[in-house]
Amino acid sequence: xNAQTPVPSYLEAGHSLRSWLLTTDHxxxxxxxxxxxxxxxxxxxxxxxxxxVELLTPDxxxxxxxxxxxxxTLHGVIMVWFFLIPSIPSVLGNFLVPLMxxxxxxxLPRMNLASWYLLMGGGLFTLFALLAGGVDTGxxxxxxxxxxxxxxxxxxxxxxxxxxxxSSIFTGINIVVTVHTMRAPGMTWFRLPLFIxxxxxxxxxxILATPVLAITxxxxxxxxxxxxxxxxxxxxxxPLLFQHLFWFYSHPAVYIMLLPGMGVVNELITAAAHKRxxxxxxxxxxxxxxxxxxFMVWGHHMFVAGQSMYASLLFSLLSFLIAIPxxxxxxxxxATLYKSxxxxxxxxxxxxxxxxxxxxxxCAGLFVALLAADLHVHDTYFVVAHFHYIMVGAAVSAxxxxxxxxxxxxxxxxxxxxxxxxxxxxxxxxxxxxxxPQFILGYDGMPRRYHHYLPEYQVLNVLSxxxxxxxxxxxxxxxxxxxxxxxxxxxxxxxxxxAAGLEWKVASxxxxxxxxxxxxxxxxxxxxxxEATHGRD
Amino acid sequence: xxxxxAHMWPMAGSAYASRVDWMVMTFTGVMLLFxxxxxxxxxxxxxxxxxxREAVRDSTAIGNHKLEIAWIVxxxxxxxxxxxxxxxxFFEARTPPVDALEIQLTGKQWMWKFxxxxxxxxxxxxxVPAGRPIKLNMISEDxxxxxxxxxxxxxxxxxxxxxxxxxxxxDQPGTYQVYCAEFCGTDHxxxxxxxxxxxxxxxxxxxxxxxxxxxxxxxxxxxxxxMGCSGCHGPSAAVHAPKLEGLYGRPVPLADGSVVNADxxxxxxxxxxxxxxxxxxxxxxxxxxxxxxxxxxxVRLVAYIQSLGNTEPPx
Numbered sequence: 001x002n003a004q005t006p007v008p009s010y011l012e013a014g015h016s017l018r019s020w021l022l023t024t025d026h027x028x029x030x031x032x033x034x035x036x037x038x039x040x041x042x043x044x045x046x047x048x049x050x051x052x053v054e055l056l057t058p059d060x061x062x063x064x065x066x067x068x069x070x071x072x073t074l075h076g077v078i079m080v081w082f083f084l085i086p087s088i089p090s091v092l093g094n095f096l097v098p099l100m101x102x103x104x105x106x107x108l109p110r111m112n113l114a115s116w117y118l119l120m121g122g123g124l125f126t127l128f129a130l131l132a133g134g135v136d137t138g139x140x141x142x143x144x145x146x147x148x149x150x151x152x153x154x155x156x157x158x159x160x161x162x163x164x165x166x167s168s169i170f171t172g173i174n175i176v177v178t179v180h181t182m183r184a185p186g187m188t189w190f191r192l193p194l195f196i197x198x199x200x201x202x203x204x205x206x207i208l209a210t211p212v213l214a215i216t217x218x219x220x221x222x223x224x225x226x227x228x229x230x231x232x233x234x235x236x237x238x239p240l241l242f243q244h245l246f247w248f249y250s251h252p253a254v255y256i257m258l259l260p261g262m263g264v265v266n267e268l269i270t271a272a273a274h275k276r277x278x279x280x281x282x283x284x285x286x287x288x289x290x291x292x293x294x295f296m297v298w299g300h301h302m303f304v305a306g307q308s309m310y311a312s313l314l315f316s317l318l319s320f321l322i323a324i325p326x327x328x329x330x331x332x333x334x335a336t337l338y339k340s341x342x343x344x345x346x347x348x349x350x351x352x353x354x355x356x357x358x359x360x361x362x363c364a365g366l367f368v369a370l371l372a373a374d375l376h377v378h379d380t381y382f383v384v385a386h387f388h389y390i391m392v393g394a395a396v397s398a399x400x401x402x403x404x405x406x407x408x409x410x411x412x413x414x415x416x417x418x419x420x421x422x423x424x425x426x427x428x429x430x431x432x433x434x435x436x437p438q439f440i441l442g443y444d445g446m447p448r449r450y451h452h453y454l455p456e457y458q459v460l461n462v463l464s465x466x467x468x469x470x471x472x473x474x475x476x477x478x479x480x481x482x483x484x485x486x487x488x489x490x491x492x493x494x495x496x497x498x499a500a501g502l503e504w505k506v507a508s509x510x511x512x513x514x515x516x517x518x519x520x521x522x523x524x525x526x527x528x529x530x531e532a533t534h535g536r537d
Numbered sequence: 538x539x540x541x542x543a544h545m546w547p548m549a550g551s552a553y554a555s556r557v558d559w560m561v562m563t564f565t566g567v568m569l570l571f572x573x574x575x576x577x578x579x580x581x582x583x584x585x586x587x588x589x590r591e592a593v594r595d596s597t598a599i600g601n602h603k604l605e606i607a608w609i610v611x612x613x614x615x616x617x618x619x620x621x622x623x624x625x626x627f628f629e630a631r632t633p634p635v636d637a638l639e640i641q642l643t644g645k646q647w648m649w650k651f652x653x654x655x656x657x658x659x660x661x662x663x664x665v666p667a668g669r670p671i672k673l674n675m676i677s678e679d680x681x682x683x684x685x686x687x688x689x690x691x692x693x694x695x696x697x698x699x700x701x702x703x704x705x706x707x708d709q710p711g712t713y714q715v716y717c718a719e720f721c722g723t724d725h726x727x728x729x730x731x732x733x734x735x736x737x738x739x740x741x742x743x744x745x746x747x748x749x750x751x752x753x754x755x756x757x758x759x760x761x762x763x764m765g766c767s768g769c770h771g772p773s774a775a776v777h778a779p780k781l782e783g784l785y786g787r788p789v790p791l792a793d794g795s796v797v798n799a800d801x802x803x804x805x806x807x808x809x810x811x812x813x814x815x816x817x818x819x820x821x822x823x824x825x826x827x828x829x830x831x832x833x834x835x836v837r838l839v840a841y842i843q844s845l846g847n848t849e850p851p852x
Contacts, residue, residue, distance in 0.1 A: 060726075065723050065724055065725075065726065065727075066723050069720075069722075069723065069725070136722065136723070137720075138720050140720075142680075142681060142719075142720070144679070144680055144681075144697060145680040145681065145720070145721060145722060148679075148680075149646070149679060149680050149722060150722070232697075233696075233697045233698020233699065234697070234698070234827070236810065236813070238698075239681060239696060239697065239698070240696070273586075276599045277599075278598070278599065278600055278601075279599075279600040279601075279605055280599065280600065281600070282600070282605050303627075304683060304692050304693055304694050304718075305681075305694045305696075306693070306694050306696050306699065306701045309627070309628070309631045312627070313624055313627070316620060316623070316624065316627075317620055320616040320617070320619075320620050321613075321616075323612070323616060324609055324612060324613055324616070327571070327608065327609075327612050328605070328608065328609060330575060331575070331608045332605075334575050334578045334579055334582070335604070337578075337579065337582035337583060337586060338578075338582055338586070338596060339586060339592070339593065339594045339595065339596035340582070340586045340594070341586065341588055341594060342582070342583060342586045342587045342588055343587075343588045344583065344587055344588070352579065352583070355575075355579065356576070356579075359572055359575060359576070360572075363568045363571075363572060366564070366568070366616075366619075367561065367564065370560075370564060370619065370620075370623040371623045371624055371626070371627035372557050372560060372623045372626035372627045372630060372690075373557065373560065373561055373564070373623065375557075375627065375630055375690065375691050375692060376557060376687070376690040376691070376692070378692060378718070379683060379685070379692070379718040379719060379720075380718065440545055443546065443547070443561075444544060444545065444546065444547050444687070445547050445685070445687025445688075445714070445716070447685060447716045447717070447718045447726075448718075448720075449720040449725060449726075450725065450726035451725070451726040452726050452727070453726065454714065456544045457544070459544070460544075
């Protein structure tokens with residue numbers, strides 16, 4: 001369908017700024033999102049760097065305590081809402097969902113563009129508030145600290161996050177509607193790539209959980225501005241109510257960050273193995289199980305908060321259950337490699353980084369779900385290490401892996417593979433050097449969000465900061481060589497990895513309307529020809 | 538060398554703490570049973586089936602139900618056993634023994650205040666006897682704090698507007714670090730305290746040396762007079778107000794028809810937020826004392842009301 005009359009790619013469909021800023025092409029919006037989250041990633045990363053430098057010494061000698069508290073709040077708010085949540089669904093999801101299901105665009109293209117503007121508007125406003133006045137509540141905005149005792153720009157930041165929430169909801173709705181209505185003929189649910197299943201589950205969470213965050217933020221503003229007693233006990237409110245509402249959103253939000261990453265890893269592993277994924281149905285339904293169970297475990301953030309002991313027992317039990325679908329995925333990915341013809345590419349290494357760090361972080365998650373252990377490690381560096389393994393080690397590695405894997409499709413260029421592998425290995429090493437010491441620090445009793453600490457914790461903190469340095473270099477590497485390759489890299493063929501999937505059947509980069517004719521799907525997902533793996537090599 | 542390793546693992550200051558450590562060790566072992574095979578398989582498969590290496594690739598398996606069920610059921614059973622173990626420990630940690638020595642704690646940005654039953658007050662240091670269960674009754678005057686004793690492996694958030702409890706029993710005399718574990722604003726990382734565990738004899742000596750203007754209940758009684766509480770609640774009062782003798786621990790019928798137990802929380806709320814729960818048969822005329830009494834003072838008043846305990850037989 002290509003070749004005869006060369007159709008201009010989506011990148012060549014218009015060069016003016018206007019053609020980008022008013023585009024409704026899902027691929028261009030994906031690229032806009034990529035630029036946005038890259039910007040926020042560097043802002044959040046800069047704050048992380050400042051935090052790690054401050055923690056080199058036990059005394060607070062770089063920042064004041066207020067400055068330190070503002071730095072980690074900025075880091076958390078930016079990374080969670082403006083990088084992690086939009087990263088995979090909005091960048092890769094936008095770019096790939098129509099291509100993977102055989103559609104010409106998302107179902108609601110104008111809403112798609114609107115969601116980008118909401119993210120940018122909310123994000124820049126939040127960033128301005130965080131830099132101009134700062135907020136010192138942590139990204140969790142616990143009451144009554146945030147409502148009655150904070151002197152930062154809490155309301156402004158809340159408004160920014162509130163607005164951005166609608167961006168999430170729009171993206172979620174768009175993906176759900178697109179997957180339901182736009183699948184090509186023959187593209188049944190069980191022929192969908194598992195990435196789509198994961199994004200679908202994520203979108204359902206986005207739609208159901210984000211409004212609760214919005215409501216909670218409105219309630220905070222109402223209490224702050226009009227002194228209506230909702231969370232503040234002095235006004236007759238209940239501070240634990242805030243935590244219940246907040247975690248009812250924020251725990252599912254963890255899966256908003258993680259599930260798309262799991263989806264990406266399915267694609268990375270199968271493409272590298274040139275083999276159909278092992279246990280397709282189990283992986284697909286484990287995504288759904290995670291999305292459902294993810295709504296029932298929020299109370300495991302509150303074991304020491306003063307909630308009823310029996311509630312804690314129930315939440316702990318449910319948290320153990322949610323480990324099972326996650327374990328299913330890991331076992332199936334491993335089994336997929338068995339008797340495969342494995343190409344050890346950069347994206348495969350990112351996939352392995354995801355699996356290894358997710359395993360460690362997930363096991364650490366079981367420790368904090370374990371009631372008696374959590375009484376000790378709650379709110380210590382153990383927890384900090386745990387969620388960074390999941391949200392950075394796993395989710396960011398998946399995002400980077402996905403970027404590498406689909407980079408030839410997005411830009412039409414190849415990047416230097418060796419540098420890609422080197423960066424993946426450096427990320428793995430730097431990450432572990434940064435966060436493994438924090439597990440020990442946490443079990444040893446160092447609380448989180450401490451501007452200065454006791455001298456006996458210094459050795460491990462120095463190791464962690466050294467790791468952060470390695471990690472910073474490792475994260476800069478893809479930024480440099482990917483950027484270089486966009487202009488100077490070798491031209492990419494339509495399917496450089498020999499991967500299955502509709503997105504690889506169109507040119508790299510794809511034409512403006514993806515498919516000249518909507519394809520008819522008469523093959524299963526991960527339809528690798530048997531000769532790719534069979535027989536002796 | 539020894540010093541370095543001491544900072545890799547905190548000492549266990551109680552029998553409970555040792556049991557938590559054992560559970561964590563056991564749990565780590567079980568985790569490894571599940572993790573190591575995955576890691577080994579990942580490495581071996583990657584090596585053996587890499588492109589360009591000769592290997593038998595005769596599998597057409599795209600799934601295997603028996604295998605899937607095995608790796609769902611086995612981790613499930615392991616998880617349930619471990620959940621049970623930890624739930625038992627948790628239950629213990631959350632159930633203070635009835636004979637525990639009760640100490641009052643007030644958290645405030647950014648300090649810890651303690652009041653012993655015999656009236657001694659301390660700031661950012663807590664003296665307790667070894668070998669005896671200690672129960673802390675805790676409340677915050679402003680934001681949420683969290684009282685965290687790493688060597689005891691316990692912490693509990695300290696909330697404004699509501700009492701929370703925690704307990705521990707220290708084995709050995711010594712001085713141990715206490716932190717605030719819930720982020721509470723500017724000087725969160727300076728909100729530290731020392732737990733000073735003494736032999737029972739030393740502790741008794743310390744109680745004698747530490748200055749105390751009477752027991753907590755006696756201090757509460759002085760406050761009771763000073764605040765004019767007796768004007769309404771006293772025996773000769775003209776105003777119709779609930780009597781406080783024998784009130785503590787008894788069920789109180791409320792104006793809205795419900796019944797509450799007159800525990801410390803109820804008494805506290807009645808002093809600070811008197812309109813919240815009005816006792817049946819009384820006019821809601823009690824003024825709030827939230828602008829004159831801090832949580833420390835309320836604790837003393839509650840101790841006094843408690844001491845009036847059973848001087849009057851229950852109606």
